[in-house]
Structure formats: structure tokens, C-alpha cells
Amino acid sequence: MAAIMSVGTGARMTVRPYEPRDLVRVLELVEGDRLPGRPAVTAEVFGHVLADCHPAGAAPSLLQEPRTDVVVDRGGEVVGAAGWVLRAQGGEVLLLWLHCMEDDQQVAQVLVRHVLEQAGRRTVRAFGEPTAMSFAGLPVRNRRGTAVALEAAGFSREDGWRYLHCRLDELRRPPYEVVDITESPDPYGWYMRLREKDGTHIGKAVVSRPVEGTAFLEWISLTLEEDRPGHFLLRQCLAHLADRGIRELVVLPDTLTDPSGDSRDLVGELHRQAGFQELDQLHPYTRRP
Structure with a gap:
């Protein structure tokens, strides 16, 4: 059933279930929030999100009542959308993703309020899990309207991850091969072994399978x-x-401080010197009843 909400001075927005005719507009909203270094979300990828509607790696049997809802303004245009689901064990609600017109904070407020009304007296965890189209965590700098809406509704920001990005286009080609790459059939993609010219092992790394020239550095040693x-x-x-x-x-190094008490950001400094820039920080949110 559609829910009608009034926000601000005479604004009128309707929250209703997602329909196939909303696809193009929802993809436009998703594209508007895309960070550098992330591939575009296609209709096929979004189809997987709709079909699964659960975090990566979570068994569907542990989740129930998956929902994808949109916000429509008085002119009939979709101005926001969100996917959420009820976890069968523990009764928590997971707000998996939300995209809207970030320059109109009221849209995010409508969606957040809608999810909270549906959740009732349940704990709601927002952006705590990755999906087929996004990492876990809300990009709080680029998605300021959504971050403010969550915090105004009583959500608490938790420790998350720094979003470090590097363009590789202008890097000089190494004079000799010092990397052996094995393409793995599992989702991780490429296993890299770094070595000297004489074969001495100097490191290893795992990189996701590239999509449209972009990839994710899973880990490196x-x-x-x-x-x-x-x-x-x-x-x-x-x-x-x-x-x-x-x-x-x-x-995505995490935002936690070094447990040893060392105040220096050694990991961040290593990446900065190698050419990475911090574009944002990704944070999950939690609201308890």
C-alpha cells in the first residue's frame, strides 16, 4: 500500500513499491551517487539486487520480507529509492541501500522515516552490508543529505572504511616483469605474487576482477x-x-585507530605516497528502539 507523506511547506511525496517502469529513473539516481573508481550499475546488476535483495554472502533463508520502495513527488517523478529487508534471526531490519536527490534532504528523510515506520520497535542497521552494486557503508561526504537524515532520525554512525582511489593511467610501465598474476575462478579475481628479477618473493596481493577498467584491491602484503x-x-x-x-x-582501509596506540597513519601514508587519494569515508549506521 502506498504511504502519503507531507514534508515542508506543502510538499507532497508518495512512497510505493518499486515497479519495472521505475528502472530508468532509479538507475539515474544510482549513477548520480557513483564514486570515482566504481563501475556503472547496469540494468542487469540492478536486476540481481532486486532478485536477491540481501547482503553478499547472506543466505536468503535467514532473511524475509525483502522490499524495494520508491518515493514519487507530486508530479509523478521518482525522486528516491531504497532496498531493505527483515532479518529472520534477531528480527533486525537491514536498510541495504538508498539513493535519492541529495540536494533535497527531505527526500532522504521521507525514505528513512518510511523504513522506520515499517520496522516498528526493531533495531535498524543501515548500510552495514555490501550489495551487488555497492560497498558497505554510506559515503558520508558525497551523500551528506542522507547522512544528515539518518542522524536526525536517531541513527548512530559507526566505524567504517576510508575510500582511497588511484588513477593508474599515467603510471610508467615497469622495465621488467616482477609480478606473476593468476586469475582465480572465485569472486576475488586476480592473485598477484610480487618478486625480484631473481625470483625472490617480496609480496602478494589480491585484486578483484576488473569491470570497465576499475578494480578493488582486496589486500596486499x-x-x-x-x-x-x-x-x-x-x-x-x-x-x-x-x-x-x-x-x-x-x-578500503578501516577508520579504526591503531590498537598499538601509534598515532601515525602508517597504512594511509603508504597509500598516499603510492598515489592514492582519500575521496570519502564509508560508514554504517545503527538505530536501536
């Missing part, structure tokens, strides 16, 4: 030496990825 600092070895790795057609790379 390097053997550091005084004459070859970590960022030099990382740049070597990046150059070989560029040589294989990857134009943009993303890595």
Missing part, C-alpha cells in the same frame, strides 16, 4: 626493506595492473 620502501613496491604493483588495462583502483 609487502616485505619492506630500507632501500625499497613500501610505497615503491606498491607503485610497482600498480604499474603492472595498469599494464593489464586497469585504469582505476580502490582500496
Whole structure:
């Protein structure tokens, strides 16, 4: 059943279930929120999101009542959409994704309020899980309207991940091969072994299978030496990825402080020296009744 809500001075918005005719407009909203280094969400990918409507790796049997709803303004245009689901175990509601016109914070408020009304007296976790079209976490800088709407509704921001991005287009090609790449059949994509010319092992990494020239650095381990600092070895790795057609790379170190008490951001400094820039931070949110 559609829910009609009035917001602001005479604004009138309707929340209703998603319909196939909404596809083009919803994809436009998703595209408007796309961060550099992320592939475009196609109709096929969004179809997987609608069909599964559950976090990556979560068994469908553990979830129930998946929903995809849209917000329509008084002129009939879709101005926002969200996917959410009830977790069977524990009774929590998961707000998996939400996209809207970020310059109109009221749209995000309508969607958030709608999910809360449907959740009743349940804990709601927002952006805590990855989906087929996004990483876990809300990009709080680029999605400021949604972040403000969540916090105004009583959600608490939790520790998340830094969104580091690097363009590989202009990297110089290494003078000799120092990387062995194995393409894995599993979702992780490429397993990389870094070595010296004489075969001495100096590191390893896993990179997601590239889509439209973009990829995700799952993890990397390097053997550091005084004459070859970590960022030099990382740049070597990046150059070989560029040589294989990857134009943009993303890595997500977490935002937690070093448990050893060291205030230096060693991981961040390593990536910065190698050419990465922090474009945003991704944070999950939780609201308890």
C-alpha cells in the first residue's frame, strides 16, 4: 500500500513499491551517487539486487520480507529509492541501500522515516552490508543529505572504511616483469605474487576482477626493506595492473585507530605516497528502539 507523506511547506511525496517502469529513473539516481573508481550499475546488476535483495554472502533463508520502495513527488517523478529487508534471526531490519536527490534532504528523510515506520520497535542497521552494486557503508561526504537524515532520525554512525582511489593511467610501465598474476575462478579475481628479477618473493596481493577498467584491491602484503620502501613496491604493483588495462583502483582501509596506540597513519601514508587519494569515508549506521 502506498504511504502519503507531507514534508515542508506543502510538499507532497508518495512512497510505493518499486515497479519495472521505475528502472530508468532509479538507475539515474544510482549513477548520480557513483564514486570515482566504481563501475556503472547496469540494468542487469540492478536486476540481481532486486532478485536477491540481501547482503553478499547472506543466505536468503535467514532473511524475509525483502522490499524495494520508491518515493514519487507530486508530479509523478521518482525522486528516491531504497532496498531493505527483515532479518529472520534477531528480527533486525537491514536498510541495504538508498539513493535519492541529495540536494533535497527531505527526500532522504521521507525514505528513512518510511523504513522506520515499517520496522516498528526493531533495531535498524543501515548500510552495514555490501550489495551487488555497492560497498558497505554510506559515503558520508558525497551523500551528506542522507547522512544528515539518518542522524536526525536517531541513527548512530559507526566505524567504517576510508575510500582511497588511484588513477593508474599515467603510471610508467615497469622495465621488467616482477609480478606473476593468476586469475582465480572465485569472486576475488586476480592473485598477484610480487618478486625480484631473481625470483625472490617480496609480496602478494589480491585484486578483484576488473569491470570497465576499475578494480578493488582486496589486500596486499609487502616485505619492506630500507632501500625499497613500501610505497615503491606498491607503485610497482600498480604499474603492472595498469599494464593489464586497469585504469582505476580502490582500496578500503578501516577508520579504526591503531590498537598499538601509534598515532601515525602508517597504512594511509603508504597509500598516499603510492598515489592514492582519500575521496570519502564509508560508514554504517545503527538505530536501536
